[in-house]
């Protein structure tokens with residue numbers, strides 16, 4: 032007969048006096064340890080008050096493609112909807128690790144997510160979209176552009192799209208609408224334009240076409 036392994040024997044004796052390592056869940060609540068990776072949730076406001084800005088970087092890095100991004104440009108106002116599908120999530124924590132603001136999505140300690148309806152196993156957040164005033168292309172979310180303008184400070188004045196969006200959010204400028212008449216002229220530079228339309232304005236200014 033083989034000798035019992037000493038380490039296992041030690042653990043068995045310890046368990047007799049201290050009780051088993053396993054928890055009594057679901058009969059008693061269980062508190063997961065620090066660093067536990069549970070249900071990821073979007074945060075409207077984080078510790079600094081910023082939270083998620085809707086940049087969708089988390090969706091880009093998610094290895095399980097568990098974060099869905101839908102841009103509804105026909106809504107009034109147009110919105111970006113981000114949804115974490117917990118039935119696809121592998122709880123790797125990459126979304127939290129790579130979040131642009133560092134506080135837009137957090138992995139909570141919640142682990143009990145049993146459901147009979149998979150469509151309820153999700154967490155969503157919505158942000159207002161900013162569209163190009165000329166072609167209607169999606170530029171980004173209002174919160175993301177405003178956050179960028181605040182971070183850049185005076186340097187944001189180099190980009191009219193950023194500064195006009197930030198001023199609009201602070202109600203320092205009139206709300207803008209999409210649909211500028213073609214052709215774009217030099218004076219259209221001080222408008223909310225996508226990179227392609229801004230390039231068109233600059234090229235027309237320099238080359239006249």
Ligand code: SF4
Nearest residue numbers: 083084086087089135
């Ligand atoms: S701010 Fe963070 S959580 Fe929000 S969309 Fe960007 S990367 Fe995702």
Ligand code: SF4
Nearest residue numbers: 093120121123124126
């Ligand atoms: S924890 Fe991992 S798998 Fe789950 S949503 Fe975040 S990045 Fe995707």
